[in-house]
Every structure is written in structure tokens, then in C-alpha cells.
Amino acid sequence: xxxxxxxxxxxxxxxxxxxxxxxxxxxxxxxxxxxxxxxxxxxxxxxxxxxxxxxxxxxxxxxxxxxxxxxxxxxxxxxxxxxxxxxxxxxxxxxxxxxxxxxxxxxxxxxxxxxxxxxxxxx
Amino acid sequence: xxxxxxxxxxxxxxxxxxxxxxxxxxxxxxxxxxxxxxxxxxxxxxxxxxxxxxxxxxxxxxxxxxxxxxxxxxxxxxxxxxxxxxxxxxxxxxxxxxxxxxxxxxxxxxxxxxxxxxxxxxxxxxxxxxxxxxxxxxxxxxxxxxxxxxxxxxxxxxxxxxxxxxxxxxxxxxxxxxxxxxxxxxxxxxxxxxxxxxxxxxxxxxxxxxxxxxxxxxxxxxxxxxxxxxxxxxxxxxxxxxxxxxxxxxxxxxxxxxxxxxxxxxxxxxxxxxxxxxxxxxxxxxxxxxxxxxxxxxxxxxxxxxxxxxxxxxxxxxxxxxxxxxxxxxxxxxxxxxxxxxxxxxxxxxxxxxxxxxxxxxxxxxxxxxxxxxxxxxxxxxxxxxxxxxxxxxxxxxxxxxxxxxxxxxxxxxxxxxxxxxxxxxxxxxxxxxxxxxxxxxxxxxxxxxxxxxxxxxxxxxxxxxxxxxxxxxxxxxxxxxxxx
Amino acid sequence: xxxxxxxxxxxxxxxxxxxxxxxxxxxxxxxxxxxxxxxxxxxxxxxxxxxxxxxxxxxxxxxxxxxxxxxxxxxxxxxxxxxxxxxxxxxxxxxxxxxxxxxxxxxxxxxxxxxxxxxxxxxxxxxxxxxxxxxxxx
Numbered sequence: 001x002x003x004x005x006x007x008x009x010x011x012x013x014x015x016x017x018x019x020x021x022x023x024x025x026x027x028x029x030x031x032x033x034x035x036x037x038x039x040x041x042x043x044x045x046x047x048x049x050x051x052x053x054x055x056x057x058x059x060x061x062x063x064x065x066x067x068x069x070x071x072x073x074x075x076x077x078x079x080x081x082x083x084x085x086x087x088x089x090x091x092x093x094x095x096x097x098x099x100x101x102x103x104x105x106x107x108x109x110x111x112x113x114x115x116x117x118x119x120x121x122x123x
Numbered sequence: 124x125x126x127x128x129x130x131x132x133x134x135x136x137x138x139x140x141x142x143x144x145x146x147x148x149x150x151x152x153x154x155x156x157x158x159x160x161x162x163x164x165x166x167x168x169x170x171x172x173x174x175x176x177x178x179x180x181x182x183x184x185x186x187x188x189x190x191x192x193x194x195x196x197x198x199x200x201x202x203x204x205x206x207x208x209x210x211x212x213x214x215x216x217x218x219x220x221x222x223x224x225x226x227x228x229x230x231x232x233x234x235x236x237x238x239x240x241x242x243x244x245x246x247x248x249x250x251x252x253x254x255x256x257x258x259x260x261x262x263x264x265x266x267x268x269x270x271x272x273x274x275x276x277x278x279x280x281x282x283x284x285x286x287x288x289x290x291x292x293x294x295x296x297x298x299x300x301x302x303x304x305x306x307x308x309x310x311x312x313x314x315x316x317x318x319x320x321x322x323x324x325x326x327x328x329x330x331x332x333x334x335x336x337x338x339x340x341x342x343x344x345x346x347x348x349x350x351x352x353x354x355x356x357x358x359x360x361x362x363x364x365x366x367x368x369x370x371x372x373x374x375x376x377x378x379x380x381x382x383x384x385x386x387x388x389x390x391x392x393x394x395x396x397x398x399x400x401x402x403x404x405x406x407x408x409x410x411x412x413x414x415x416x417x418x419x420x421x422x423x424x425x426x427x428x429x430x431x432x433x434x435x436x437x438x439x440x441x442x443x444x445x446x447x448x449x450x451x452x453x454x455x456x457x458x459x460x461x462x463x464x465x466x467x468x469x470x471x472x473x474x475x476x477x478x479x480x481x482x483x484x485x486x487x488x489x490x491x492x493x494x495x496x497x498x499x500x501x502x503x504x505x506x507x508x509x510x511x512x513x514x515x516x517x518x519x520x521x522x523x524x525x526x527x528x529x530x531x532x533x534x535x536x537x538x539x540x541x542x543x544x545x546x547x548x549x550x551x552x553x554x555x556x557x558x559x560x561x562x563x564x565x566x567x568x569x570x571x572x573x574x575x576x577x578x579x580x581x582x583x584x585x586x587x588x589x590x591x592x593x594x595x596x597x598x599x600x601x602x603x604x605x606x607x608x
Numbered sequence: 609x610x611x612x613x614x615x616x617x618x619x620x621x622x623x624x625x626x627x628x629x630x631x632x633x634x635x636x637x638x639x640x641x642x643x644x645x646x647x648x649x650x651x652x653x654x655x656x657x658x659x660x661x662x663x664x665x666x667x668x669x670x671x672x673x674x675x676x677x678x679x680x681x682x683x684x685x686x687x688x689x690x691x692x693x694x695x696x697x698x699x700x701x702x703x704x705x706x707x708x709x710x711x712x713x714x715x716x717x718x719x720x721x722x723x724x725x726x727x728x729x730x731x732x733x734x735x736x737x738x739x740x741x742x743x744x745x746x
Contacts, residue, residue, distance in 0.1 A: 030286070048303075048307075051304060061640055087263045090267065091289065098274070098285055100741065102283070106279075114283065
């Protein structure tokens with residue numbers, strides 16, 4: 001139990017991942033599914049960035065002079081996650097554009113109604 | 124200079140795709156795309172020649188040490204797989220020069236060529252790279268461009284298929300990123316060779332974490348590769364895309380992710396570590412179920428392209444089965460099946476495109492009697508079907524034969540029954556098309572076909588693909604000895 | 609018509625300041641958080657605000673679709689060529705100071721031109737996606 005409480009960053013990230021996944025699966029509205037996808041991605045970024053935290057050290061920004069490598073936290077996870085955030089934004093933009101196209105064709109954003117209408121007019 | 128060919132390939136493809144964004148006339152766009160891909164293919168031949176002499180080429184990008192820079196690791200299997208991929212892409216682009224205007228509108232035609240270049244660049248990147256996070260970036264680029272080429276045709280079923288594909292791929296990428304975070308937190312490196320040196324000494328202390336990492340990688344990369352229970356996006360996406368796009372998707376895109384899985388399982392963790400966990404049995408089980416259920420679902424389809432797409436699910440089951448055996452020979456068979464299936468499935472999809480264009484309908488029962496009008500095309504389809512079923516000399520038979528030998532070597536002989544059963548099921552859905560095509564004559568009276576006889580020049584890319592399939596089948600003994608991860 | 613006059617007058621002051629802030633974030637990317645992506649986002653946001661306040665035709669006269677596409681393609685080609693050069697010969701003659709001093713940005717090698725290229729690309733793409741969504745012609 002105390003393992004869960006000492007690594008509270010990772011625990012929070014996993015709970016957030018679960019929340020996002022449940023939102024993705026259980027709601028019928030497409031916009032809510034996209035929101036769930038975003039929450040899942042944010043949880044993974046939190047998980048990765050928290051791996052770089054060292055207690056008691058500063059953020060890796062050089063103010064006046066370089067104080068040696070021991071006074072900063074690990075900057076590699078933060079730099080890698082910049083790429084991840086850009087990818088998540090791009091995927092969200094693409095998914096929203098597809099939702100608008102679906103709305104123009106079917107006049108609804110409800111996924112079950114759309115899938116049920118597949119058998120009727122198949123073009 | 125030849126050492127740098129991997130990175131030169133990727134940069135040339137990306138550079139020419141950005142140049143194509145500026146050009147408006149479609150003829151120049153097609154010419155630039157075909158020229159750049161042929162150039163890449165010739166450079167890949169040079170790379171294969173060099174790698175066959177030396178064993179392995181590693182080149183570092185950005186910084187000489189692999190702690191700070193990115194490393195590309197090109198062994199024999201990577202060079203040969205990249206050669207076959209560039210060859211298949213040249214043939215697909217040659218086919219699409221004549222046939223793409225029927226399916227995609229005029230003002231969107233240049234987007235297809237831009238996206239195909241970026242797609243091929245990212246696939247080559249995943250094959251060559253030796254760095255975990257670099258492979259994640261290339262995986263994301265390939266997912267987005269693959270979604271892009273499906274959506275070019277503007278029908279309702281395309282949009283639904285793309286939404287499904289996009290959401291399931293994002294879940295897969297998220298799981299892969301979480302696995303990369305775990306392994307970074309245990310070892311502190313991101314380079315596959317460095318992680319290997321650390322993990323083989325330390326894995327006993329982190330058994331739970333290693334099990335989670337293996338599970339996350341398998342499920343994440345499995346969603347994107349259409350492994351059995353997670354394959355539901357594949358039939359919609361591959362059957363509704365325009366024909367050259369679905370050939371590229373089914374032959375090239377889904378293979379790269381299992382190749383990455385092989386690199387993770389066998390180069391990052393070694394064979395001994397992976398065989399001591401239960402994950403290999405699960406992978407074997409999923410592969411077997413994929414082989415059987417993919418074929419069963421394919422029998423029940425009524426449209427031609429959906430049937431070929433379900434056949435892709437079954438063939439991916441073979442590759443995953445080969446990985447699940449957990450021996451060096453199983454992995455070599457899996458890589459051989461990647462190459463063999465790439466040429467076979469692309470030729471089948473391109474021929475399906477020709478059939479659909481000729482008869483004007485997508486259903487299988489409208490193909491009866493088509494052998495009278497297009498005998499040579501149906502002959503090529505028959506050769507592809509023979510390879511899928513398992514007639515000797517062709518690559519399908521070689522894969523099944525060597526997989527059976529590997530099963531005996533591991534000691535699980537009853538698995539051979541599953542391979543035999545799936546061969547019989549393949550027979551049940553490919554042969555009706557061939558037999559009805561040549562001998563069925565219900566639909567011939569009064570039928571108006573939509574286009575004239577196809578000149579032989581347009582069949583030439585498909586003919587070259589089938590010829591290379593026979594060559595790959597014939598040279599199989601030499602090829603399988605070369606593959607190792 | 610008269611209801612928009614507060615927005616237009618305030619916009620005349622605020623939008624140049626937003627763009628200046630975006631350029632600051634791009635140029636200071638190698639020393640403080642920011643760089644190409646975030647600075648490009650801020651510049652793109654300034655274009656979106658201009659579209660919302662002044663209407664579509666005003667922005668189309670200054671930044672037409674064709675100019676934006678040429679901007680994107682040439683920045684991307686520039687980025688590819690420079691990155692390719694730096695990948696293919698890492699032992700070249702780039703000056704590589706261990707730190708960048710706050711005043712001498714030109715001695716940091718290729719970081720500044722790459723940041724500017726990425727910033728231009730991100731800003732143009734943001735505005736193009738917004739204009740496509742709002743006209744409902746996806």
C-alpha cells in the first residue's frame with residue numbers, strides 16, 4: 001500500500017488512464033470519445049515526465065551560469081514528450097475533422113446510430 | 124558513402140513529397156513520385172549488396188556515441204525487407220499512374236502521391252532504426268499517413284472506417300509509449316543494444332515489470348498489426364480505400380509493426396528471457412486463432428475486396444505464429460513470410476481493382492465468366508491464389524512447410540493440424556473465384572462490360588509482382604538462411 | 609456594426625503585441641521553454657483572432673491561401689535540407705559552444721533557423737485548419 005502512496009505520480013497517471021479509457025469506451029457521442037482519447041494521452045505524458053523528477057533539484061533552465069549536472073532534474077523525458085504532445089494534437093485535429101464530415105453525411109454524432117445505418121444505404 | 128544510404132533514402136522521399144506540395148499539374152506530380160521511388164529502389168539494391176558482404180552496418184546520426192545520438196542498425200533481414208518494400212511500392216505507383224483517376228477526384232490526386240511518399244519514408248524508418256523513441260515517432264507518422272490515404276475517396280464507408288482505424292491506432296500508440304516509459308525507468312537508456320546489455324543481467328529483480336512491458340508491447344503493436352482479437356478495423360479500412368492505397372496498406376503497413384515487435388522481443392530482450400515468461404504461449408495462441416478465424420470470416424464474405432482483406436488477417440496469423448514459437452528458425456520464417464506475403468497480397472489487390480473496374484460491381488458473384496474477357500489477368504490471380512493455398516514452389520507453401528518443421532523442432536506437434544486446417548480453409552474461398560471465372564457461363568448473355576480490353580502494358584506491374592513472387596519462392600532456401608534478428 | 613468597435617480598437621493594440629510575444633518565444637527557444645512549436649502556436653492564434661475580429665476578407669487579402677501554402681512548403685524544404693546536411697556529416701565545422709549566452713544567438717549553429725522554420729510551418733497550418741473548419745468545407 002505504501003508503494004502506491006510513495007509513487008503518487010505514477011498512481012495518478014494510471015487512474016487517469018483508466019478514466020480516459022472508460023470515457024472512450026462507454027459514451028456514445030463521438031466528441032466525448034475524442035475527449036477520452038485526449039485524457040488517455042495526457043495520462044501517459046504525466047507518467048513519462050514524472051519519471052524524470054529528482055527530489056530537491058531545479059528545473060533545467062540556465063539562469064546565470066551553469067551549475068553542473070547535479071543540480072537539475074533529468075531533462076530527457078520532458079524533451080521527448082514535446083514530440084508526443086504534438087502527435088496527440090495532430091490526431092485530435094484529424095479526428096475532429098472526420099467528425100464534422102460524418103455529421104454532414106448523417107446529421108448525428110451518435111456512433112451507434114451511425115453504425116446501425118450502415119446496412120440500409122450502402123454506397 | 125554507401126553506409127549512409129538508409130538516411131539518404133528517408134530524406135529523399137520526404138524532400139520530394141514537400142516539393143510535390145508546390146506543384147499543381149498532375150502529370151508532373153506522377154512523374155516526380157515515380158522517379159523518386161525508382162531512385163530509392165536502386166539505392167536499396169546497392170545497400171543489399173554491401174550488407175551481404177559485411178554482416179551489419181550501424182550508422183549513428185547526430186552524434187558518434189549512441190548514448191546521445193540515434194543509431195540505425197542495418198542487418199541482412201532489414202536490408203532485404205526494405206528492398207522488397209521499395210520494389211512493391213514502385214509497382215503500386217506504376218499501376219496507379221493509369222488507374223487512380225477512376226476512384227479519386229481530380230483535385231485530390233496529388234495528395235495521394237504526397238502521402239504515399241511520407242508513408243514509405245516512415246515505414247523505412249521503423250525498419251532501420253535501433254532507437255526506441257525514434258521508432259515511436261515513425262510509427263505515429265505512418266499511422267497518420269495511412270489514415271490519410273484511406274480518406275481520399277469521399278464515401279460514407281471510408282469515413283467510418285477511418286474513424287475506427289484512427290481511434291484504435293491511438294490506443295495502440297498510447298500503450299507502446301507507456302511501455303517505452305517503463306523500460307526507460309528501469310534501464311535509463313533508449314537504444315536497443317544498450318538496453319539489451321543491461322537487461323540480461325538484471326531481469327530477475329524486475330520480473331513483474333518485464334512481464335508488464337512485454338504485455339504492453341504485444342497488445343499495443345498487435346492492435347496496429349491486426350492480430351486476432353484486435354483486428355476489427357482491418358476489413359472496413361482495407362476494403363473501402365482506393366485500390367492502390369489498399370494494396371499498399373495490406374502489403375506493407377501492417378507488416379512493419381510486427382517487425383518492430385520482433386526487434387523488441389528478440390533483440391532487446393533475448394530469446395532466453397522471453398521464453399521464460401508466459402507471453403510466448405499467449406502470442407502462439409493468438410496467432411493460431413487468427414489463422415483459423417480469419418479464414419472462416421473470409422468464406423462468409425460477399426464482396427471481393429472484403430474477402431481479400433480478411434485473408435490478410437489470416438496471413439498475419441502465420442507471422443505471429445512464427446514469432447510465438449520462440450526459436451531462431453521461427454523468427455526467420457516470420458521474416459520470410461513478411462516478404463512473400465507482401466508481393467502476393469499486393470498483386471491480389473491490384474488484380475481485384477482491375478476486376479472491379481471491368482465489371483462495375485464489387486460482389487463476387489458478378490465475377491462469373493470473367494475468364495472469357497480477361498484470361499491472362501485471371502491466370503495471374505490463380506497463381507496468387509495457389510501461393511495462398513500452399514502449392515509447392517510458391518512462397519506460401521515454403522512458409523507452411525518450414526513452420527511445420529519448426530513446430531516439430533520445438534516439440535509441439537499437434538500445432539501442425541492448425542496449419543493444415545487453415546490451408547484447407549484458404550482453398551474454400553479462393554478457388555470458387557477461379558473455377559467460376561473460367562467455367563461459369565451464367566452471366567455472359569446480354570452483359571455489357573464497362574470498358575474495352577486492357578492493353579498488356581497496364582498489366583505489366585502485376586506481372587512483374589507475380590514473377591518476383593515465383594523467384595522468392597524458388598530462392599527460399601538461400602534466403603531463409605540469411606534472416607536473423 | 610457599431611457593436612464591434614470596442615473589439616476592433618482593442619484588437620489594433622493587442623494583436624501586434626501577441627505577434628511580438630510569439631516571435632520572442634521562438635527566438636528564445638534554445639535557452640528557455642518554448643522553441644518552434646509553442647511560438648508557432650502563439651503566432652497562429654494571433655491570425656485566428658484577426659480572422660474572428662475583422663472578418664474573413666481582411667485576412668484573405670494579406671495572407672491568401674496560396675501564400676500560406678508556399679510558406680509551408682518552402683519552410684519544410686529548407687528544414688529538410690538543413691537537417692539532412694547535419695545528419696550526414698556530424699563531424700562538420702559547426703561551431704558548437706557548450707552553452708548559449710543570452711546575447712550571442714548566432715553562434716549556436718543551426719538551432720535558430722530551424723526554430724524559425726518550424727514556427728512558420730506551425731502558424732500557417734493552424735490558421736489553414738481553422739479557416740477550413742469554420743467555413744464547413746471539410
